[in-house]
Structures are given as structure tokens and as C-alpha cells.
Amino acid sequence: MTRPFLGFSPERFSERRTRVKKALGGGVLLLPSAPVLRRSRDTEVRYRPDSELFYLTGCVDPGVVAVLRADHEEGFVLFVPGRDPKAEVWSGPRMDPSEAKDLYGADKVFSTSELEERLPELLRSGSRVLFRLGVHPALEKLVVEALTWARGRGSRTGDGPRAVADPGTILDELRMVKDSEEISRIRGATELTVAAFEEAMGATRPGMGEWEVESLLEAAFRKGGGTGPAFPTIVGSGENGCTLHYTLNRSRIQQGHLVLLDGGAEVDLYAGDVTRTYPAGGQFTGPQAEVYHWVLRAHRAACEAIGPGAQVSRIHEAALAELVMGLVELGILQGDPGELLEEGAYKPHFPHQTSHWLGLDVHDVGDYATESGPRVLSAGTVLTVEPGLYFPSGSGTAPSALAGIGIRIEDDILVTSEGAENLTEGLPVSPDRVEALNRRELRE
Ligand code: GLY
Numbered sequence: 001m002t003r004p005f006l007g008f009s010p011e012r013f014s015e016r017r018t019r020v021k022k023a024l025g026g027g028v029l030l031l032p033s034a035p036v037l038r039r040s041r042d043t044e045v046r047y048r049p050d051s052e053l054f055y056l057t058g059c060v061d062p063g064v065v066a067v068l069r070a071d072h073e074e075g076f077v078l079f080v081p082g083r084d085p086k087a088e089v090w091s092g093p094r095m096d097p098s099e100a101k102d103l104y105g106a107d108k109v110f111s112t113s114e115l116e117e118r119l120p121e122l123l124r125s126g127s128r129v130l131f132r133l134g135v136h137p138a139l140e141k142l143v144v145e146a147l148t149w150a151r152g153r154g155s156r157t158g159d160g161p162r163a164v165a166d167p168g169t170i171l172d173e174l175r176m177v178k179d180s181e182e183i184s185r186i187r188g189a190t191e192l193t194v195a196a197f198e199e200a201m202g203a204t205r206p207g208m209g210e211w212e213v214e215s216l217l218e219a220a221f222r223k224g225g226g227t228g229p230a231f232p233t234i235v236g237s238g239e240n241g242c243t244l245h246y247t248l249n250r251s252r253i254q255q256g257h258l259v260l261l262d263g264g265a266e267v268d269l270y271a272g273d274v275t276r277t278y279p280a281g282g283q284f285t286g287p288q289a290e291v292y293h294w295v296l297r298a299h300r301a302a303c304e305a306i307g308p309g310a311q312v313s314r315i316h317e318a319a320l321a322e323l324v325m326g327l328v329e330l331g332i333l334q335g336d337p338g339e340l341l342e343e344g345a346y347k348p349h350f351p352h353q354t355s356h357w358l359g360l361d362v363h364d365v366g367d368y369a370t371e372s373g374p375r376v377l378s379a380g381t382v383l384t385v386e387p388g389l390y391f392p393s394g395s396g397t398a399p400s401a402l403a404g405i406g407i408r409i410e411d412d413i414l415v416t417s418e419g420a421e422n423l424t425e426g427l428p429v430s431p432d433r434v435e436a437l438n439r440r441e442l443r444e
Pocket residue numbers: 231234262263273356386410
């Protein structure tokens with residue numbers, strides 16, 4: 001049994017269940033724990049709870065299945081693995097169903113050994129089933145069998161599930177707007193990320209291995225009480241900074257090269273996500289500084305486009321306008337900036353989007369556009385701003401002075417009712433302050 005609720009008040013979870021039940025109508029929602037993953041033979045990856053199950057129940061244990069139904073006296077049913085002295089020797093104590101019932105406030109709790117027997121009737125009680133396909137093969141098999149049975153019964157009685165839908169169709173919208181307890185966890189994650197970056201950036205020197213920078217960053221995440229990195233840390237020196245999700249971190253940092261450091265702490269399952277690009281033990285060279293200048297302009301323009309009521313697509317457009325202008329000024333692109341934008345001529349050097357939502361998942365849930373157009377930002381939404389420019393050598397599209405330069409700048413922004421708050425603003429971003437931080441001359 002691990003620590004349920006992670007310090008959140010249990011009422012939060014029951015309030016969320018009430019909201020979900022309203023949206024469910026006659027549907028039945030089935031949410032299992034995240035699968036236990038193996039990294040090699042019988043060795044398990046450290047367990048990371050399922051974000052949706054946690055969001056609705058506070059449960060962080062493996063092997064659990066939650067069932068939610070509206071207008072039913074057993075509207076919240078849990079299946080838990082139950083006691084198993086032999087397994088508990090290896091993985092720690094578990095709860096029996098009656099303990100779980102009290103703790104989670106469920107209407108009914110069964111052992112997971114009863115799942116196969118009980119699932120058909122449970123699913124039959126709804127007009128549709130909300131269950132994610134393709135993730136839980138063993139449970140999915142039971143769901144398909146239960147649905148087949150329920151459909152057979154339904155043809156005689158006129159009831160039973162007629163459709164399967166993804167739980168995200170209901171949960172994503174709710175998860176997009178963070179409540180005060182979630183925001184305090186995101187603040188915890190972003191503050192820890194900033195502190196860890198200060199440590200790792202201040203210690204980076206030419207000759208060090210990228211892996212040493214990774215270890216400094218992640219040690220600081222753990223020292224500060226975080227679970228660890230929210231995603232694999234990227235330490236890309238020189239050319240490696242041009243590979244967007246470079247995580248090998250196995251090169252030595254050379255004098256004169258930039259280091260692109262992209263990492264984020266996880267605190268109580270909530271993520272931070274920051275990138276800084278800095279010269280190890282020195283100063284930006286002329287070409288590095290020129291590229292940095294344009295990425296920083298794009299970053300600032302994108303940040304300014306954020307506020308309640310703003311369209312999320314405007315953030316990317318604001319960054320693109322600066323980056324395209326920069327590519328023209330740098331002599332990489334020729335022509336009218338408007339047309340270059342339209343043609344997507346910038347894509348070899350800026351192949352990703354400017355933002356993603358941030359929360360329980362580092363690339364958090366929620367659509368960026370709806371049927372009626374681009375998403376309009378509302379207070380309580382958290383998102384990143386992360387423009388970049390990349391000139392991999394060998395691509396033949398950049399002058400040799402820029403070859404091997406990859407620069408990204410990433411901050412985490414909370415949309416507030418008045419505007420926006422940069423949660424990672426404490427980490428230097430201007431070139432001179434970034435250099436000073438690396439030289440450990442900056443004392444905040
Ligand atoms: N490191 C992944 C991202 O910034 O989105």
C-alpha cells in the first residue's frame with residue numbers, strides 16, 4: 001500500500017467523481033491502474049501510477065480497477081488486489097477490500113479475482129462503456145467478452161451498452177483546468193526544476209560528460225523531494241542539441257559547444273518542463289548568440305500572446321513570426337516572410353510546436369482545437385512555451401558557421417484571470433545572465 005491521495009484532500013477526488021458522473025449520463029467508466037512495466041527480464045520499472053485513475057480516486061497502487069456510474073447506488077465500485085502475504089514480502093503491504101472501501105469512499109469494493117465474474121453485469125448497466133482500448137490487453141479481453149454477453153442480453157431486453165468510447169472524451173476537459181491544489185503541486189515541480197537547473201547549469205564545464213549534467217539535475221530533483229524526472233532528461237551538447245528528444249547523454253561536452261538541457265521534476269505526479277541552452281564554461285560565440293537572439297525573441301513574443309480568452313494557436317503564430325524573420329536575417333531563408341510562413345519553409349529548423357499543456361502528464365491532455373476552432377485559453381490552464389532553432393550539420397541548409405547549433409528555450413506558464421504567470425521565470429534566460437549563471441557569478 002503506497003501513500004494514497006499524495007497529500008491532496010480526499011474531497012477533491014469525490015468532487016471530481018461527481019462532475020464525471022454528471023458528464024457520463026448513462027455510461028459506465030472503467031479505469032484501471034497503469035500496467036506494471038518490465039525493463040529487462042523480470043526486473044520492473046519503478047511504478048508510475050495512472051494519471052486518470054489518480055485524478056478520480058487518489059489511488060496510486062497497481063492492480064486496481066475503478067468503475068463509475070451515474071444514478072446508481074453503487075456508483076463508485078473498486079476492484080483491488082487484496083492481501084497476498086507472499087507478494088507483500090516483495091512489494092509491500094496491501095489493503096483488503098474493506099480497508100480500501102473506507103479509505104477511498106467507494107460504494108462497493110471487490111477483490112480483482114472477482115472482476116471476470118462481475119464485469120458483465122457492471123457493463124450491462126450502462127448505455128455505453130468508457131474504456132481505453134489498446135493499453136490493457138488482459139482487461140480488454142474481459143471487457144470484450146462482457147460486452148459481447150451484454151449485447152446478447154440487450155437484444156432481448158433493449159438495454160445494455162451500444163458503444164465504447166475513450167475516457168478522455170470526458171476527463172480531458174476536466175483535467176485541462178487545474179484547481180488550487182494542483183497548481184500548488186505544479187509550482188512545487190517548477191520551483192524544484194528551476195533550483196535543479198541552477199545547480200546543473202552552474203556546474204557544467206567543458207570536458208564533462210553529458211551524463212554528469214544529467215546526474216546533477218536528477219540528483220537535485222530527488223534531493224528536493226521530487227519523485228525524479230517527469231520525462232527522460234535531455235542533455236544535448238553541440239550537434240546533439242539538434243536531436244529533439246536526444247536522451248543518450250553520452251558525449252563529452254566540448255569547449256565552445258552549447259549545451260541544450262531539457263528536464264523537469266515530478267512532484268506528487270505533477271510535472272515541470274524547462275529548457276535552457278548555454279555555453280559550457282564560456283561565452284556564446286557570435287553565431288550562437290545570433291541564433292539565441294531570435295529564439296529568445298520568439299519566446300518573448302509567444303509568452304506575450306498568453307492570457308485568458310487568447311487563442312492557443314496565436315502562441316505558435318507569434319513565435320513563428322519571429323523565427324521566420326530570424327531565419328531571413330540569418331541568411332537561411334530568402335523571400336517574403338509572409339509567404340515563407342505560409343509555405344512552412346521554417347520547418348527544417350523549427351519542426352515542433354511552440355506549446356503543450358502541462359500537468360499530471362508532461363504532455364498533458366486536452367485538444368488544442370475544437371470543432372469551433374482553436375482552443376481559447378482559460379484561467380487555471382498551464383502550458384509550456386518552447387520555441388527553438390536547429391541547424392544540424394549535414395542537412396545542407398545552413399551556412400557552416402551555424403552548423404551544429406541547436407537552441408531551445410522553454411518555460412512553464414500558468415494562465416491566470418488577469419493574464420499569465422511564468423512559473424519558471426526565476427531561471428535566467430537573457431544571454432548575459434545565462435553565461436553568468438554558468439560561471440556561478442549570479443547570486444539571486
Ligand atoms: N522534453 C519534452 C518537451 O519539452 O516537450
